Amino acid sequence: MSLVKKFATVASGTLASRIFGFTREMLMAAALGTGPVADAFNAAFRFPNTFRRLFAEGAFNSAFVPLFAKEIEKNGLDGARRFSEEVFGVLFTVLLCLTIVMELSMPFLVRYVIAPGFIDDPQKFRNTITLAAIMFPYLACMSLGAMMSGMLNSLHRYFAAAIAPVFLNFILIGVLGWAWYNGHDAMSVGYGLSWGVMAAGFVQLAIVSTAVRKAGIKIGFRRPRFTPNVKRLLILALPAAVTGGITQINLLINTNIASSREGAVSSLVYADRIYQLPLGVVGIAVATVLLPELARALRSGNLKEAANLQNRSVEFTLFLTLPAAAALLVMSEPIVRLLYERGEFSPDATRVVAGILAIYGLGLPAFVLIKAFIPGFFAREDTRTPMIFAAISVIVNVTLALTLFPRYGAAGIAVAEIVAGWINVVLLFSTLAWRGHWGKDIPLLTRIPRLVLAAAVMAGGLYYAMQWQGHLLATGVPFLVQAATVGLLVAAGGIVYFALAFGLGGANAGMIRRSLKRKAAVGVKKQGSDSA
Template sequence: MGLIRKFATVASGTMASRVLGFTREMLMAAALGTGPVAGAFYAAFLFPNTFRRLFAEGAFNAAFVPLFAKEIEVNGMDGARRFSEEVFGVLFSVLVVLTLAMQLAMPVLVATIIAPGFAADPEKYDLTVALATIMFPYLMCMSLGAMMAGMLNSLRRYFAAAIAPVFLNIILIIVLAWAWWSGRDEMQIGYDLAWGVLASGLVQLAIVWIAVRKAGIRVGFKRPRLTPNVKRLLWLAAPAAITGGITQINTLIGTAIASGQDRAVPALAQADRFYQLPLGVVGIAVAIVLLPELARALRAGNDGEAANLQNRSVEFVLFLTLPAAAALLVIAEPIIRVLYERGAFTADDTTLVASILSIFALGLPAFVLIKAFTPGYFAREDTRTPMYFAGVSVAVNITLALTLFPSMGAPGIAVASAVAGWINALLLFAVLVKRGHWGRDAGLMKRAPLLVLSSALMGIALHFGMQLFAPWLGSQASLVEQLGALALLSLAGMALYFALAFITGGANLRSVLQSLKRRPGQATLPADDSAS
């Protein structure tokens, strides 16, 4: 399977999840707006979600995948199974202790870390504590699921792990539809959503567990022991957890700071949903596929293949992310108005969320490039260097957020996040180059500026197109007219961008088709002709 086809396999599941996520957010915005229940739910859900990124996705994609893949090559499937059981025993035991401790400490955690600004509102504070307590066991399900997803990715079985997150949104959409049909009030909807999150964690865990069994590996529980393999995993996973969850860490910090202002927390969460679409579909897909591929190339001593994988991945990232960033920057307001502005979500909410989304768009390429750069470290079992850069990013984010929030409000949080993201991405790239782990690539250097130019021209066209379609994009138009105008504007922008990218040479259609057809063991395309 070619590299781009692997990206597409993972991205298809992520795309389905993100599209359903938009549906979920539209229903939540109509039901809860940016009011206190929405603020409490988003703050409460962000906490277990942050731990999921720290201890599950980040740590296991960075540390577990290379070690598990090595076990397969050295000791076969039996060795891989023994290693997975050793890890499962330790992970399960740690998660049980962590979950119980967090449940007991939740009132203190909400008052000091999750949403300190809510402490002044007892009703909102109590609701946040209750919802966070219900949802925190979701972490346990997702952490165990992430381990099994890592096993599937190492075995090049990507789809089950990619499709499992879809069920979070399916379950929450069902909850919201039922709440609308039965006429439940906002407080009841908040509790319903929290229980829906927990149920989705159990469903997702079941999906990947079944997929692992079908792949021929049965993971049994063993008494937790710190074997040499487990110690090596923990040594790699600790810094990788911080690195892999850096975006989520910055989001958690921003949420804590924003909790001091009404409407800020849900507004940030609703804007976050939009830039998470390209980040998830492109960035996470690239990170999941690139890490095991890089690890295999490096273990085989094929540095040329490894360098080509990295350059083609960055090219692919830029090809899809730059136009997305330009579009979100230019047409953020009509996007938010058409998709969110109804029910409890007002025109003032549209203005606030759109301003945040425009700023997030400026940081989007950096957020996705981080996902493409970090496998270059993780595949070499270096998880500490990215951790140091993540620490710099967090320090920048905190400093800027605290500085800008008093004057700019929630948009100041977005500025801090975007700047921190770019600093992190540039540091990762600079050190890869300095160490000789990123070779000069003529194809990438030629095409990247052309992709920037094509995206900029598309953005200019969208600006004038937005003015042309203004009568059908405004709040006075019907929903059908708004959706039609937005869809037409978006499709025209996409068509223009792809035409410009291929005409200017920013993308090469022949190379894309060759990459889709390439099978393992075939020669990799030369750098000059590789796919975007």
């Protein structure tokens, strides 16, 4: 399977999850707006969700995958199964203890970590504690699920792990539909969503565990022991968790800061949901596929293939991400109005969320590039260097957020996030190049400025088109009219961008065709050895 086809497999599942996520957020915005229950739920959900991405997806997709791939190459599926059972026993025990401790400590955590600004509103403070306690077991399910997803990715079975998150949105949409049908109030909706999150964790875990068994690996429970393999995993996982979850660390810190202003937490969450669509579809797909492929190429000694994988991944991500960033920058207000402005979500909320989303658009290429650069370190089992850069990024984010939030509100926090992201990109890339792990690629260097120019021209065209057709995008215009207008603008912008990208030489048919047909050299080598 070609690299791009693997990207597409993961991206299709992620895209489905994001689309249903939009549906969920649209219903939530209509039911809760940016009011106190929305703030309480979003703050409470961000806590287990941050831990999930920090210690589950970030750590295991970065540390577990290379070690699991090494076991497959050295000892086959039996060796990989033994390693998985060793890790599972330790992970399950740690998660059980962590869940108990966190549940007992939830009042303290909400007061000092999650949302200290809620203390002035006793009802919101109590609601956040209760909702976070209901949802926290979601972390344990998703952490175990992330381990199994890493196994599936190493075995080139990407779809089950990519599609499983869709079921969180299915369940929450069902909860919101039931609440609307029965006329539930905001507080009942918040509690229903929290129980839905916990149920979704068990459903997603069941999906990936079933897929692992079908892939030929049946994991049994072993008494937790710190074997050499487990110790190696833990040494790699701690810095990998910090590095891979840098965005989540910043989001948790920013939630803490934003909790002191009414509606700021929910505004950031609503903007983040839209911005996560291109980030998830492109960035997460590339990072998920690139890490095991790059690790395999390096272990086989194929440095040329490793360099080619890195360069083509950056080229592919920028080719798709730059127009998305330009569209978010220019079209943020009509996009937010179309998706959210109804029910409890007011025009004022639209303007606030749109301003945040436009700022996120400027940072989108940075966060996608981070996901393309980090595998260059993790595949070489270097998780310390990216962790240091992540720590620098966090310091920059916190300093700027504390400085800008009092004056600019949630928009100041968004600025802090993207500045920190771009600093992380510069540090990662310059270090890879300095170490000789990122070879000069003339086609890539010549294509990037042409893609930037194509995206800039597209953005200018969209801006003037919106001035011309602005009356069709205003508050009060029927939903279908707004949807059709936004859809036509996006389609026209896409045509302009891709025409310019190909016309200016930022992309060409040969590049796309080679990407679609090219198979990883290590994969070819494996097939040859299998046939022998």
